Amino acid sequence: MKEFTLLELGRRVGQLLVSLFLLLVVTFVIGRVLPTDPVGAIVGELADPAAYEAMRQRLGLDLPVYQQFWVYLTSLLQGDLGTAILTGNPVLEDLSRAFPATLELATLAIILSTIIGVPLGMSAAFFRDSWFDQFARVISLVGHSIPVFWFGIVGLVIFYATLNWVGGPGRIDIYLEGLVEPKTGLLLIDSLLAGDTEVFWNAVNHIILPACILAYSAMAYITRMTRSFTLEQLNQDYVVAARAKGASNWRIVTGHLLPNIAVQLVTVLAISYGGLLEGAVVTEVVFSWPGIGQYMTNALMIGDMNAVVAGTLIIGFIFMLLNFLSDLAYLVLDPRTREVTA
Amino acid sequence: MKHVSRPLMLGAAFLVMAAVVPAAFAATPNDQLVIGTSLAQVLSLDPQQGTEVKTQEILANTYDRLVAFDPETSELFGQLAESWDVDDTGITFHLRDAKFASGNPVTAADAVFSLVRLFKMDQSAAAGLKTFGYNSDNAETLITAVDEKTLRVDFADKVIPEALLYRLANGVGSVVDSVEVQKHVVNNDYGNEWLRTNTAGSGPFVLNRWSPNEIVLLERNPNFWGAEPAMTRVMFRHVPESQAARLMMERGDIDIANALTAPDVRYFQAQDGFAIDQAKTGGFYALAMNAGREPLNDPKVREIIAAYGIDYAGIAETIVGPYGRVRNVPAPEDWENAIPNPDWSFRPEEAKEMLAEAGYPDGFSLTIKTIAQPPRVDMATAIQANLAEIGITANVIQGNGSDIVSQHRARDFDLLIPQTSAADPTALGSLDNFTNNPDNSAEANNAGNFVWRSDWDIPELNALRVEANSELDPAKRGELVKQLQEDFIASNPAVFPMFERFEPVVVNVRVDGYDAHPWGLTRLEDVSKGDAN
Numbered sequence: 058m059k060e061f062t063l064l065e066l067g068r069r070v071g072q073l074l075v076s077l078f079l080l081l082v083v084t085f086v087i088g089r090v091l092p093t094d095p096v097g098a099i100v101g102e103l104a105d106p107a108a109y110e111a112m113r114q115r116l117g118l119d120l121p122v123y124q125q126f127w128v129y130l131t132s133l134l135q136g137d138l139g140t141a142i143l144t145g146n147p148v149l150e151d152l153s154r155a156f157p158a159t160l161e162l163a164t165l166a167i168i169l170s171t172i173i174g175v176p177l178g179m180s181a182a183f184f185r186d187s188w189f190d191q192f193a194r195v196i197s198l199v200g201h202s203i204p205v206f207w208f209g210i211v212g213l214v215i216f217y218a219t220l221n222w223v224g225g226p227g228r229i230d231i232y233l234e235g236l237v238e239p240k241t242g243l244l245l246i247d248s249l250l251a252g253d254t255e256v257f258w259n260a261v262n263h264i265i266l267p268a269c270i271l272a273y274s275a276m277a278y279i280t281r282m283t284r285s286f287t288l289e290q291l292n293q294d295y296v297v298a299a300r301a302k303g304a305s306n307w308r309i310v311t312g313h314l315l316p317n318i319a320v321q322l323v324t325v326l327a328i329s330y331g332g333l334l335e336g337a338v339v340t341e342v343v344f345s346w347p348g349i350g351q352y353m354t355n356a357l358m359i360g361d362m363n364a365v366v367a368g369t370l371i372i373g374f375i376f377m378l379l380n381f382l383s384d385l386a387y388l389v390l391d392p393r394t395r396e397v398t399a
Numbered sequence: 400m401k402h403v404s405r406p407l408m409l410g411a412a413f414l415v416m417a418a419v420v421p422a423a424f425a426a427t428p429n430d431q432l433v434i435g436t437s438l439a440q441v442l443s444l445d446p447q448q449g450t451e452v453k454t455q456e457i458l459a460n461t462y463d464r465l466v467a468f469d470p471e472t473s474e475l476f477g478q479l480a481e482s483w484d485v486d487d488t489g490i491t492f493h494l495r496d497a498k499f500a501s502g503n504p505v506t507a508a509d510a511v512f513s514l515v516r517l518f519k520m521d522q523s524a525a526a527g528l529k530t531f532g533y534n535s536d537n538a539e540t541l542i543t544a545v546d547e548k549t550l551r552v553d554f555a556d557k558v559i560p561e562a563l564l565y566r567l568a569n570g571v572g573s574v575v576d577s578v579e580v581q582k583h584v585v586n587n588d589y590g591n592e593w594l595r596t597n598t599a600g601s602g603p604f605v606l607n608r609w610s611p612n613e614i615v616l617l618e619r620n621p622n623f624w625g626a627e628p629a630m631t632r633v634m635f636r637h638v639p640e641s642q643a644a645r646l647m648m649e650r651g652d653i654d655i656a657n658a659l660t661a662p663d664v665r666y667f668q669a670q671d672g673f674a675i676d677q678a679k680t681g682g683f684y685a686l687a688m689n690a691g692r693e694p695l696n697d698p699k700v701r702e703i704i705a706a707y708g709i710d711y712a713g714i715a716e717t718i719v720g721p722y723g724r725v726r727n728v729p730a731p732e733d734w735e736n737a738i739p740n741p742d743w744s745f746r747p748e749e750a751k752e753m754l755a756e757a758g759y760p761d762g763f764s765l766t767i768k769t770i771a772q773p774p775r776v777d778m779a780t781a782i783q784a785n786l787a788e789i790g791i792t793a794n795v796i797q798g799n800g801s802d803i804v805s806q807h808r809a810r811d812f813d814l815l816i817p818q819t820s821a822a823d824p825t826a827l828g829s830l831d832n833f834t835n836n837p838d839n840s841a842e843a844n845n846a847g848n849f850v851w852r853s854d855w856d857i858p859e860l861n862a863l864r865v866e867a868n869s870e871l872d873p874a875k876r877g878e879l880v881k882q883l884q885e886d887f888i889a890s891n892p893a894v895f896p897m898f899e900r901f902e903p904v905v906v907n908v909r910v911d912g913y914d915a916h917p918w919g920l921t922r923l924e925d926v927s928k929g930d931a932n
Contacts, residue, residue, distance in 0.1 A: 071643055087742070089423060093802055094802065094804065094805040100448075100522040100523055101521075101524060101526075102807075102847070103526035103847040104523040104847055105526075105847060106844050106847075107521070107530075109520040109846075123619050144611040145443065145595040146596065154610065156650075162657055195758045196582050210640075210642050210643070217646060217650065218646040221650075223651060225646065225647050225783070226644075226646075226647060227638075230652065231427065231431075231614070231636055231652065232427055233609060234614060234616060234634065280788070340640055345636065345637055345638045347612055349615035351612050351639075352611070352612060355611075356440070356800045358800065359442070359800065360802075
């Protein structure tokens with residue numbers, strides 16, 4: 058059994074690498090075929106053709122696509138993701154700065170959407186067709202259909218500009234910029250490490266609104282899925298039996314339902330988390346959030362393919378990793394899968 | 400229900416807690432200036448490379464140029480040059496005692512290094528001075544250090560000295576610390592890789608941090624030669640969303656916003672506590688027609704579209720708003736020697752008849768290419784509607800900057816909406832973009848030239864422009880400049896201005912001394928701030 062799990066693990070890692078490679082090939086080719094002009098973005102539109110050509114050669118864009126790919130791949134294997142045209146920095150350095158901002162936002166969003174969405178979905182199933190169920194359905198429908206952009210602006214108008222409850226766009230009030238030395242890149246953590254409570258609370262104030270807005274659409278999905286998983290379980294014999302034995306609702310939820318839907322929930326949460334990490338683009342633009350979504354949007358606009366390819370790889374990697382971890386969670390959480398596969 | 404709602408209560412409690420946490424909302428401190436802008440196009444802080452407008456404001460404050468000009472009066476004054484003498488063959492600059500932020504003294508050798516570097520790198524930034532005959536081969540002979548504090552710039556062609564001074568007043572004329580830059584030269588790149596993300600100047604501020612798409616943080620330069628600036632820090636914050644920037648302006652989280660959409664600028668016109676500073680860039684929103692393609696190769700067709708087919712007044716009112724005003728002559732209306740606007744107005748019935756006479760009774764179809772950016776996208780849509788009324792079917796094709804520009808460079812378009820800026824604040828400098836095309840052949844591949852891109856062959860106009868540019872007598876030159884504009888209008892231009900381009904800047908009234916510069920070169924050394932209201 059242990060041996061098999063290791064073998065399975067190896068197989069999954071292999072799959073992950075192959076998928077990543079395919080992702081790399083596809084992104085790279087699309088990037089080179091797109092009619093963007095990174096050379097023009099650097100040398101400017103009034104540049105002399107000779108200067109233009111020289112820059113093209115310097116970037117290696119004069120080589121055939123397969124050679125460009127080979128150059129990219131060999132340096133990638135040495136841990137070099139190339140230099141970003143957008144910033145002149147190594148792409149890795151840019152990403153290591155942009156990614157924590159997104160990670161922080163998406164993590165808070167997934168926590169919020171889980172602690173609200175799961176109970177909401179379970180309660181809705183418990184009181185099926187009651188007013189509460191209707192309410193939960195409306196909430197999740199709204200969250201699913203309202204554009205994040207509109208939601209973000211309205212949120213800013215109400216909670217930032219009018220009520221004065223939260224901080225505005227950006228990760229922190231600008232006069233506090235640069236006071237905390239970045240260690241992890243996660244501002245909430247860094248400010249706590251530095252013991253700077255003013256920066257910490259200011260950062261909390263800034264992150265809470267974009268996180269809630271981001272959380273809302275994920276919550277809508279989590280609520281719907283939790284509701285249907287719970288409904289499925291409620292009709293099972295073991296729940297009926299438990300009820301017959303006089304178990305309280307609380308006991309049924311914590312003792313029976315949660316463990317039984319945990320596996321499916323983990324998958325839903327993993328997918329949602331991946332989606333949040335990848336899909337924060339609009340939120341990031343509205344809230345001037347210097348994360349990976351905004352970084353890649355700008356990179357794409359000028360045809361900075363080093364940045365785009367690297368960003369895509371990282372997001373793809375995280376997506377696959379989350380899938381992989383949720384599969385592992387199956388093995389841990391659900392003894393039946395272990396037995397069946399073994 | 401009682402039990403299940405417990406997590407819900409916890410969630411709600413967390414939200415409430417987050418909301419009522421003591422908000423540290425002070426207004427921005429009095430010694431820090433916060434500018435909300437879009438940093439998306441800021442790709443390089445190398446002064447001999449970066450030409451984007453938002454880059455200029457950072458360069459203007461971290462570097463000095465030999466000369467600069469007053470945004471209000473366009474009058475030239477010395478920045479690093481204490482004085483200068485003009486003679487028949489060139490200009491001699493006498494430099495002031497100044498230090499770079501590094502502590503190194505500013506010498507004539509630094510100025511030579513910087514200007515020669517501009518031509519050696521030979522990118523877009525060099526284009527303005529190259530039209531005066533300088534290039535990577537002759538720069539070292541024409542730009543020389545006489546002694547430590549004296550710089551000599553010899554004329555390459557017969558040029559108007561004032562025009563040359565204006566071009567040196569551009570961001571590309573910034574003097575870099577040659578000692579510092581030379582430490583960072585890699586692969587003969589003139590220190591470009593390093594200077595893209597670092598500053599080495601003598602301006603009032605130094606770059607402390609640049610996080611792309613997030614923030615540019617400048618700090619007071621302790622070695623600055625002038626009076627100490629009132630601001631200890633200047634921060635440019637990336638706020639790409641105009642409505643978000645508007646809310647931040649209202650709340651006092653930013654002091655100046657310079658990337659707002661027209662409706663958001665209009666909003667502030669009606670608000671107390673804010674002033675709107677309109678920088679007249681001297682540039683235009685233009686319409687380029689491809690004169691190498693049928694039926695735009697027919698001057699008559701071009702005339703019908705330009706003079707009768709576009710509702711300039713309507714577009715100005717509904718779309719352009721604070722971003723400009725109607726202008727079809729390529730010299731801003733209130734500049735010296737500018738001629739009045741021609742009588743071009745929307746007359747669809749006449750236009751239709753004229754098109755039929757020209758052999759197009761059923762009209763024709765073409766495309767309008769534009770960068771997907773306000774107000775240009777909206778202009779394209781409006782022009783599409785106008786042309787439909789005269790029987791021309793136009794399809795709008797949007798793209799990002801590099802995409803559309805490369806198609807413009809490759810002469811691959813029917814109609815295209817570019818924007819221009821003036822090479823110097825004189826009518827002649829402004830005309831340069833629209834009347835300069837020495838060789839229209841495809842082999843010339845002069846993709847950097849605006850007129851060439853429209854495949855519009857203009858030997859007479861070009862000759863007249865050259866003549867005006869070498870006329871040293873201001874009165875005679877003035878006559879030539881007027882003639883040039885009249886001839887331009889009469890020639891059924893294939894690339895012409897539609898609207899003079901303004902850059903509106905919204906400024907909190909707390910801020911004193913901010914004077915928006917037409918080219919974005921706004922210096923902040925004299926800016927001070929009063930208390931928040």
